[in-house]
Amino acid sequence: DAESHWCYDIQADNYQQNCQRPAQWDGECQKSHQSPVDIVTNKARLDHNLKDFSFSGYDKKERLTVQNNGHTVMVSLKPDVTIRGGGLATQYRATQLHLHWSESLNKGSEHSLNGQRFAMEMHIVHEKETSTWSLKEEAQNPKDQIAVLAFLVEEGNEPNEGFALLLEALSRIPKPGMSTTMETSSIMDLLPKEDRLRHYFRYQGSLTTPACNETVVWTVFKEHILLHKDQILAFSQKLYYDDEEKQKMTDNVRPVQPLGDRLVYTS
Numbered sequence: 001d002a003e004s005h006w007c008y009d010i011q012a013d014n015y016q017q018n019c020q021r022p023a024q025w026d027g028e029c030q031k032s033h034q035s036p037v038d039i040v041t042n043k044a045r046l047d048h049n050l051k052d053f054s055f056s057g058y059d060k061k062e063r064l065t066v067q068n069n070g071h072t073v074m075v076s077l078k079p080d081v082t083i084r085g086g087g088l089a090t091q092y093r094a095t096q097l098h099l100h101w102s103e104s105l106n107k108g109s110e111h112s113l114n115g116q117r118f119a120m121e122m123h124i125v126h127e128k129e130t131s132t133w134s135l136k137e138e139a140q141n142p143k144d145q146i147a148v149l150a151f152l153v154e155e156g157n158e159p160n161e162g163f164a165l166l167l168e169a170l171s172r173i174p175k176p177g178m179s180t181t182m183e184t185s186s187i188m189d190l191l192p193k194e195d196r197l198r199h200y201f202r203y204q205g206s207l208t209t210p211a212c213n214e215t216v217v218w219t220v221f222k223e224h225i226l227l228h229k230d231q232i233l234a235f236s237q238k239l240y241y242d243d244e245e246k247q248k249m250t251d252n253v254r255p256v257q258p259l260g261d262r263l264v265y266t267s
């Protein structure tokens, strides 16, 4: 079609689509405060304002909608899920969570630590709760309009029970546009234990998908989620980019972007 849709390199390389690969993404994607980035851990600057997070509604068992949106698997979250603290200016409301992954267990994360990438990366996306009266210019498109909590996923020896319901749902949504419901599960089930979430990296960046708006305050937790190898591979085996189920959904990972004049902070 006239305006070709955006895609990942694996789609442009393997299926000769006329889709726009990351190097060609438009919107703000070619600007200088982009995500993801490589985090050089010994250069991260200690920031005492990066206190603990307060998670609310994360432990509530809800029926959640899970969809294949052609780029990832996205779980819609209920409006009563919010976060505060963590050095954030105000309370944020969760909207969705999704993941990025690869069949190669060292190529599936978007952020890297000291040049090392991991099997997967889970993003919980939150929107800033702005009070209605703030009409100032920067209040319309602030640099911290969105807060994403990023969790790196590594291969563990044990199956991760908390992911069982999400993994079962994948088989019901192989094609783009398909959605299903996931019986009572809580976001907390998917995360490392809350007391392990006090250590994290923080930097200012963008969406890692078009239009790559530079309105995201990023949190990358140091504690990793552990999934069994078969659980990680299930994402690439059950999901497809295309209706014909010819293109396995895998390597839905944007290449790392230059950090430029930015600093990465650490709690």
Ligand SMILES: Nc1nc(-c2ccc(Cl)c(S(N)(=O)=O)c2)cs1
Pocket: 069, 071, 072, 098, 123, 125, 146, 148, 206, 207, 208, 209, 216
């Ligand atoms: N249609 C799609 N949207 C996204 C998306 C939306 C918002 C955000 Cl914040 C992100 S990310 N990867 O920066 O966390 C991804 C993925 S696929």
Ligand SMILES: [Zn+2]
Pocket: 098, 099, 100, 123, 208
């Ligand atoms: Zn993401």
